[in-house]
Amino acid sequence: MTLIRLIREAQPEVDLKKTYDAIVVGSGAAGGMAAHVLTSHGMKVLLLEAGKKLDIDAELKSTEWPYQHKRRGEMPPDSHALSFNEYTIRKPPYAADTKAKHVYSYVQGWGGSDYSKNIVVDERDHPYTGTNYAWVRARLLGGKTNIWGRLALRLSDLDFKAKSHDDYGEDWPISYKDIAPYYDKVDLYLGISGVKENLPHLPDSIFQRPIKLTYAELKLRQSLKKMNRVLTPYRAGVTTDGLKHNKYRSRCFGRGACNRRAGGCDIHAAFDSPTGLILPAMDTGNLTLRTNSIAREITVDKTTGKASGVSFIDAETGQTYEAKGKVVVVAASTLESARLMLLSKSSIHPNGIGNSSGHIGHNFCEHIMGPHITGLVKDLVGKPRTLDDGKPGSFYLARFRNLTDRQPSFIRGYGFEGGSGTSIYPGNASGTPGFGSSYKKNVRDYAGAFISMGAFGEVLARYENQVDIDPTVKDKWGVPVLRFNYKFGDNEKKMAEDMANTAQEIFTEAGIEIIGVSRMILTEGWSIHELGTARMGTDKKTSVLNQFQQSHDVKNLFVVDGSSHVSASCQNPTWTIMALAWRSCDYLADQFEKGSL
Ligand SMILES: Cc1cc2nc3c(=O)[nH]c(=O)nc-3n(C[C@H](O)[C@H](O)[C@H](O)COP(=O)(O)OP(=O)(O)OC[C@H]3O[C@@H](n4cnc5c(N)ncnc54)[C@H](O)[C@@H]3O)c2cc1C
Ligand code: SF4
Numbered sequence: 001m002t003l004i005r006l007i008r009e010a011q012p013e014v015d016l017k018k019t020y021d022a023i024v025v026g027s028g029a030a031g032g033m034a035a036h037v038l039t040s041h042g043m044k045v046l047l048l049e050a051g052k053k054l055d056i057d058a059e060l061k062s063t064e065w066p067y068q069h070k071r072r073g074e075m076p077p078d079s080h081a082l083s084f085n086e087y088t089i090r091k092p093p094y095a096a097d098t099k100a101k102h103v104y105s106y107v108q109g110w111g112g113s114d115y116s117k118n119i120v121v122d123e124r125d126h127p128y129t130g131t132n133y134a135w136v137r138a139r140l141l142g143g144k145t146n147i148w149g150r151l152a153l154r155l156s157d158l159d160f161k162a163k164s165h166d167d168y169g170e171d172w173p174i175s176y177k178d179i180a181p182y183y184d185k186v187d188l189y190l191g192i193s194g195v196k197e198n199l200p201h202l203p204d205s206i207f208q209r210p211i212k213l214t215y216a217e218l219k220l221r222q223s224l225k226k227m228n229r230v231l232t233p234y235r236a237g238v239t240t241d242g243l244k245h246n247k248y249r250s251r252c253f254g255r256g257a258c259n260r261r262a263g264g265c266d267i268h269a270a271f272d273s274p275t276g277l278i279l280p281a282m283d284t285g286n287l288t289l290r291t292n293s294i295a296r297e298i299t300v301d302k303t304t305g306k307a308s309g310v311s312f313i314d315a316e317t318g319q320t321y322e323a324k325g326k327v328v329v330v331a332a333s334t335l336e337s338a339r340l341m342l343l344s345k346s347s348i349h350p351n352g353i354g355n356s357s358g359h360i361g362h363n364f365c366e367h368i369m370g371p372h373i374t375g376l377v378k379d380l381v382g383k384p385r386t387l388d389d390g391k392p393g394s395f396y397l398a399r400f401r402n403l404t405d406r407q408p409s410f411i412r413g414y415g416f417e418g419g420s421g422t423s424i425y426p427g428n429a430s431g432t433p434g435f436g437s438s439y440k441k442n443v444r445d446y447a448g449a450f451i452s453m454g455a456f457g458e459v460l461a462r463y464e465n466q467v468d469i470d471p472t473v474k475d476k477w478g479v480p481v482l483r484f485n486y487k488f489g490d491n492e493k494k495m496a497e498d499m500a501n502t503a504q505e506i507f508t509e510a511g512i513e514i515i516g517v518s519r520m521i522l523t524e525g526w527s528i529h530e531l532g533t534a535r536m537g538t539d540k541k542t543s544v545l546n547q548f549q550q551s552h553d554v555k556n557l558f559v560v561d562g563s564s565h566v567s568a569s570c571q572n573p574t575w576t577i578m579a580l581a582w583r584s585c586d587y588l589a590d591q592f593e594k595g596s597l
Contacts, residue, residue: 014290016323020046021592023310023325025295025340028143029574030561031331032273032281033581038329039286041589046323047278047287048312050294050332051139056146056274060115062266063255066424073112078102081109082123087134087523092484093127093473105136106526107147111425116264119146125476130467130484134525135335141291142273143333144528145574147263150270150392151417152192152237152575154183154203158403159569166402166411169461172566173538173547176203182579190271190578191239193252193392197232202398202415202571209240211391216377216420216451216512221395223510229400234393234417237271237575248275254390270392290323292316294477298328298344298353298557305348307557313477327556327588327597331581334364334563335467338533339482341559342469354534354551354559359544361468363535365461365568367527368414368492370520371499372454375512377420380449388421388448395419397453397506399570401498409494412460414570416503418453451512455499458570459492461532486524496521529573534563549584556597560584 021043024034031047038045066072075081080100087094087106095103103123108116121137128135138144158165160172160179180203186192187206194207210233213221221231242251252269268275281287292315299322301308309324330337338361344353352360388394399413426447434442470483500519507514537543540552549564551557560581562573569576591597 014046014288016321019309019324019326020044020288021325022046022327022329022588023048023323024329024331025310026050026143026330026332026336026561027141027278027289028138028273028331028333028561029145029577030333030581031329032142032145032277033578034329034331034560034585035281035287036277037582037585038589039281039284041586041593043286043589043592045281045287046325047289048293048295048310048323049141049289049291050315051141051143051291052315053291054118054140056142056264056272057266059118060264060266062264069114071114073114075104075108075113075117079104079108079117081113082106082134083109084523087132092129092133093123095123095127106134107136107528116147119264126481127473127475128482128484129470129473130482131486132523133484133486134523136525136528137333137336141278141289145271145273145276148237148574149263149572150237151396151572152205152235152271153396153571154205155569155571155576156201156203158201159567159571162412162567162569168411170535170537170542170566173536178547179576179579179583182583183575185582186575186578189243189245190237190276191241191243191249192235192575193233193238193240194235195233197230197398199230199398201403202230205235205575207235211236211240211393213395214386214388214421216380216449217395217418219377220451220506220510220512224397224506227506227509229397229506231395231397234391234396236392238265238269238392239271240269246276246280248279252392258392265392293321294479295332295340296320296343296479298330298340300344300346300348300353302346302348305554307353307554313479315477318477327558327592329585329588330557330559331561333561334530334533335482337559337561337563338467339469341534343480349553354544354553354557356553357541357544359542360534362463362466363461363532363566364465364467364486364530365459365532365565366525367456367529367568367570368459368488368496368521369454369456369526370522371496371503371518372452373500373503373507373517374450374452374515375507376446376515377449377451377512382445383448385422385444385448389423393419394421395453407498410491410498412458412491412495412570414455414457414495414499416453416455418451420451422448450515453503455496455503456527456529456570456572457492457495457499458568459488461535461567462489467533488521488524493521529562529568531562531565531568531573534559535566536564537566548587549580550588558584558588
């Protein structure tokens with residue numbers, strides 16, 4: 001049975017006359033987790049998702065070969081994916097002045113774009129304004145988890161207590177010990193593959209079978225060990241051993257589709273919110289889902305000032321409805337959640353709901369990307385081809401800067417993601433000179449001998465890095481859009497220089513011939529790891545939420561996505577988003593039971 005049919009058959013009818021125990025806005029990593037946890041506590045939940053229910057398995061066609069597709073997987077010629085140059089030279093809204101019928105973010109420029117054109121948003125319908133920013137959005141059931149890269153890392157006290165370490169920014173109102181049991185729950189419920197390394201700054205998960213490193217990666221790992229640095233197999237949010245408690249997901253069979261497409265796994269070995277969280281939540285009988293429902297405003301009870309529900313627009317008909325809830329849980333993703341709260345103005349909350357501090361939209365942070373390196377492992381040239389496509393990731397090189405050392409030019413740190421080995425298409429083919437059989441032999445001989453890696457670094461949270469509501473521009477549904485006022489600073493630029501220099505040192509030390517080093521910084525937003533627009537804290541004047549992601553101002557309002565993060569760390573955020581959401585929703589359910597909300 002297709003996923004869509006499963007969802008249709010499982011769900012109760014939406015009843016807008018009823019007051020739900022909780023309304024959750026957004027169905028990605030955060031909203032899916034909220035739906036799972038709250039329904040498992042017996043609460044009656046209405047999940048509002050702006051996007052459609054897509055028949056994702058039919059969309060992804062994970063086992064289709066390039067030659068079975070009429071354009072070898074490419075999207076139609078009337079569609080255009082924004083390039084790096086367009087993001088830097090032009091100003092948003094990026095679809096303006098473009099002839100193409102459909103305009104997509106850079107992610108659609110990757111191979112196999114036809115398989116994700118219905119997953120990422122069309123910039124024509126979803127404009128934004130302000131400073132340059134590559135904003136990747138997925139408006140459909142499950143949000144970005146349908147195509148995420150699945151690198152699933154924990155944060156440590158080096159992140160949660162970063163201010164205590166280097167005196168910059170704010171500490172989080174929690175420590176690692178508060179969230180560790182919830183990381184464990186996420187690991188066990190969703191599955192994660194990896195190897196224990198006992199690093200205090202990159203805590204281990206409860207891992208399933210790891211992904212094997214290639215010869216080149218092992219060589220690099222051994223060399224790095226001598227430098228006291230750790231390269232570990234990709235910590236993938238993928239079940240490699242299977243999950244007995246989840247009938248909607250298979251274990252990873254390593255069919256290689258991960259490396260061929262923008263993302264997505266049609267057997268759902270890779271975590272996605274619909275099969276990992278939403279379908280199991282529906283099985284409790286406590287979840288009602290309404291897709292095509294764009295939350296426009298969080299409504300307020302004029303006597304208490306508390307949230308009373310959510311008014312939303314039907315994305316297909318344009319009609320506005322109102323749903324009533326005793327609690328509202330916002331999980332529309334970092335930037336959309338800020339937009340929704342800023343749009344929710346009333347006489348009691350004139351700056352937007354939960355915004356007495358004026359901090360919503362501020363302290364916006366993420367990861368800086370760009371510097372990367374490619375090298376050649378000479379002893380692999382001419383060796384028989386190996387099957388390296390069939391895995392959900394390759395390797396991660398953990399942070400090593402500003403742990404015990406103090407870098408003179410920047411604070412915080414970065415890690416590298418990388419890969420090597422043979423793949424379905426030999427990346428060296430276009431750069432190899434010649435023709436005929438000697439050309440083909442050359443391409444084959446070298447195809448599996450390359451190794452590359454690129455860095456992800458922490459962008460500091462700064463009050464002045466901010467989004468607000470554009471006073472004039474609206475989206476297709478007449479909803480005012482976000483305006484960006486966001487730039488990388490000096491710390492990020494200095495860090496990026498170190499990334500490129502250090503990558504060279506690392507490859508040289510390992511005896512890997514350097515083929516190319518890029519020092520270019522990619523446009524803001526490229527990492528797709530937006531964080532911090534409604535941060536947690538203990539001081540109501542400088543933060544929006546408490547340690548349980550509960551609004552300081554409105555006690556029945558929770559914001560459980562990355563907007564709550566106090567700093568970005570350099571580790572990818574999704575596992576932390578879900579662990580925090582689980583912790584907060586346990587608290588919410590307990591308070592609800594006690595009648596304290
Ligand atoms: C290509 C790619 C690779 C990535 N790789 C990694 C990785 O390797 N590791 C990692 O940790 N993270 C990765 N990420 C990021 C990861 O996907 C996000 O951190 C995660 O999905 C965030 O979850 P979320 O629930 O906050 O947002 P989303 O998953 O974006 O879900 C938000 C949902 O809310 C809905 N919504 C928005 N506005 C409204 C509204 N007004 N009303 C109702 N619904 C609304 C959206 O349609 C969407 O379904 C990647 C992302 C992409 C796109
Ligand atoms: S390699 Fe594994 S996780 Fe990736 S698409 Fe294939 S089965 Fe899914």
